[in-house]
Amino acid sequence: MDRRLAVLGGTLAGIAGLAAVILIDVLGTVFFALTVAFFLAPLRQWLRQRGRSRLTATVAVTTAAFVGVIALFAPIGYLVGARFSEVVALLSSLPTTIPIEIAGFSDEIVIADALVVVESWFRTAATRLVAALPVLLIKLTLFVLLVFSLLYNERDIRSSVLAVIPPSERDIAHALHERTRETLYALYVLQAATALGTFLIALPVFFVWGYSSPFALATVAAILQFIPVVGPSVLIAALVIGEFLAGDVVGAVGIGVVGGGLIAWLPDLAIRPRLARRTADLDGSLYFIGFVGGLLSLGAIGVIVGPLVVALLAETAGLVADEFDIEAEES
Template identity: 45%
Template sequence: MESNGTRSRRHVLAAIVAALGVLTAGILLEVLGTILFALTVAYVLMPVQRWFVRRGFTEWTGALAATGVGFVVAVAVFSPIVLTLYVNVDEIVDIVEGLPPEIPITAFDVTYTIEVAEVQTFAIDLLTSTAFSLVSALPVLAIKFALFVILLFALVLKGEEAARAAIAPVPHDYRDIVDALATRARETLYAIYVLQLATSAATLFIAYPLFWALGYEIPFTLAIIAAILQFVPIIGPSLLILPIAGYHVVAGELAAAVLVGVLGIALVAWLPDIAVRPRLARRSAGLPGSLYFVGFTGGLFTLGAIGIVVGPLIVAVFVEAVDLLADEVNGDADVADLLDVDATDDSGAQSSEPESDTEATFDESRSRPADH
C-alpha cells in the first residue's frame, strides 16, 4: 500500500516534469512541429517495432527496422510533393495564366461578368513565392528531417518507458480514463496516417492513368495534388476536379468538362473511399466526418501543416473525454429519461409523503400526555 508521502512525491515530480516540458516546448518552438510529428508517427510505429521483436529482432534492431519503415514512408510521401512544386511550378503558372481575365455567365437572359484577373495574380504570386520559399528552405528542411528520424528512433525504442513514466503519477482509480484516452488517440492516429495514407495512395494510382488518358500535359502533378487533397475531409479531391471542369466550361469545352467531372468525381474522389477505407476502418476511431473536418481546418489554420494531424487528434480525445464524463454522470440513461421532469417530480413528491407522516406522528407524540 502506497503512503501519502510517496503519492505526493510522485505528484510533485509529475508537476516538475510538466513545468519543464512547457519550458522545453517554448525553447524548441521552431522545431515543435517536427517533434509533434515524430511523436505521433512513433505512436503508430510502436506496434510495428513489437511485431519485429516477436519475429526475433532485439529491442534495438526492432526499433531501427520500424524507424526505417517510417523513413521510407515519409520519403515516399513528401518527395513527390517537393519535386512537383519545384519542377512543375512553371507549367502550373502557365495554366493559370491561360485562364481568360473575364468569365461571362448568362442566366435568365442576363449576362454577368466575373473578373478573375485579381485571382490569377494572387494564384501566380502564391505559386511563385511557394516555390521560392521551398528552395530557400531546403537546408532547414534537411536538418528538420534528420531531427525527425533521430527523434523517431529514440521514441520508438524508449516509448514504453516514457508511457510508464507518464502513467505512474496517475492514481489507480483513474488509470482506466488514461487507457480510454490513449486508445482513442491511437485509433485516431491510425485513421489519419494509415487509413488516409492508403486512401491517398489509391487516389494517386487511379488519378494518374485517368489524367493521362484524358490528355493532360501534367498528369502526375494533377494526380499528386489529388492524393494530397484526399487528406481534406468530406470534400477531398473534388477541390481539384471541379476547378478543372470549370476551366473546360470557361474554355467552351463542355464535353471535356462533363467527362472529367463525371470520371473524376466517380473514380478519383469517390472510388478510393469505398474501395480502401472500409477495409482499413476497423481499427480507426470512427470520428464523424464533420468533427474531423472541424479539427482539420482548425488545426491547419492555428498550427500550420502539423495541425492536419494535431487538430483531429485533439478533437477526438476531447470527444472521448466528454463520453467518459457522460457515462460517469448519467450511466446508461438516455436523453428522454434525463429530461423526464414529471417523473422526477413525482418521485420527489412520493419520497416526501412518508417524511410528512413521520413528522405528524412525532408532533402527536409530543402533544400527547405521558402515561404513568
C-alpha cells in the same frame, strides 16, 4: 505516496510546458515524431517478438518512418520543382476574358487580374518552399533522431509515465492510449491508403482524358485526399473551370462527371469504409472541426493535432459520462 506522485506529476508537467515554450520553433516536429513513434511502437514490438534485437528492430522501424515521410512530401517537391514551369505556362495560356452570350445579349468577363494574382501566389509559394529547404532538412534529421530515441527507449518512457499515475486511475490512461492509437491509425493509415487508391484511380482517368501531366494531377488528387470533406473535388472543380475557360464545354462536363465520380467519390465509397472499422469512432463533423481548427491555429501540424485533441476530448467526455452513470446506479 499519493502526495509524492502528485508533486512528481506536476513537476513533469511544468518542465514539459517550459520545454514547449523554449522549443516552440521545433515543437511541431517533436509532436509529429512523437505521434509517429507512438503509432509505430506495435511494429517494433512485433519485430522484437520475432527475435530481432532492440537495436535492429528500432533501426528498421525508424527507416520505415523516414521512407514514409519522404514518400509523403516528395510529390510536393516534384510538383514545385519539375512541374513549376508547366503550371506557370498553363496559367499564362488561359484566356483573359470569358465571352457570354444570352438571348442576343453579349458581354465579356475579365479575369486577367485574377490570373495574375494566382500566378503571383504560386510563384511566391514556390520561392518560399525552396528557401525553406535547409530548415526542412534540419527538421527531418531531428525527426529521425527523435523517432529512433523514442522507440529505443519506449519501455523506460512508458514506465516513467505510468509511475506518476495512481494505480486506481490507470484505466483512464489506458482508455486514452487506445483512443490515441485508433485516431493515429485513422490519420495515417486510413488517409494514406485512401490517397494511394485515389492516385491509382486518377492516373488512368487523367491519361485517357488527354492531360499533358497525368502523373502530376493524380499526385495532387492524392494529396488533396488528406483534406476532409473537400478532398479532390477542389481539383476536379479547377479542371472543369479550366476546360470551360478553354471553350471545351463537353470536356468540362465530362471531367466533372467522370472525375467527380471516380476520383472524388469512389475512394471514399470503396476504400475508406473497408478500413473505417479499425479507426477511432469519431463523428465526421467533429473530425472536420479538429482538422480545420488545428490547421488554422497551428499550421500544417494542426492537421494531426486538431483531430487528435478532439478525439481525446470525446473519449474523456465518454469516461465522465460513464462515471456519472456508475455513481447514479450505486446511489
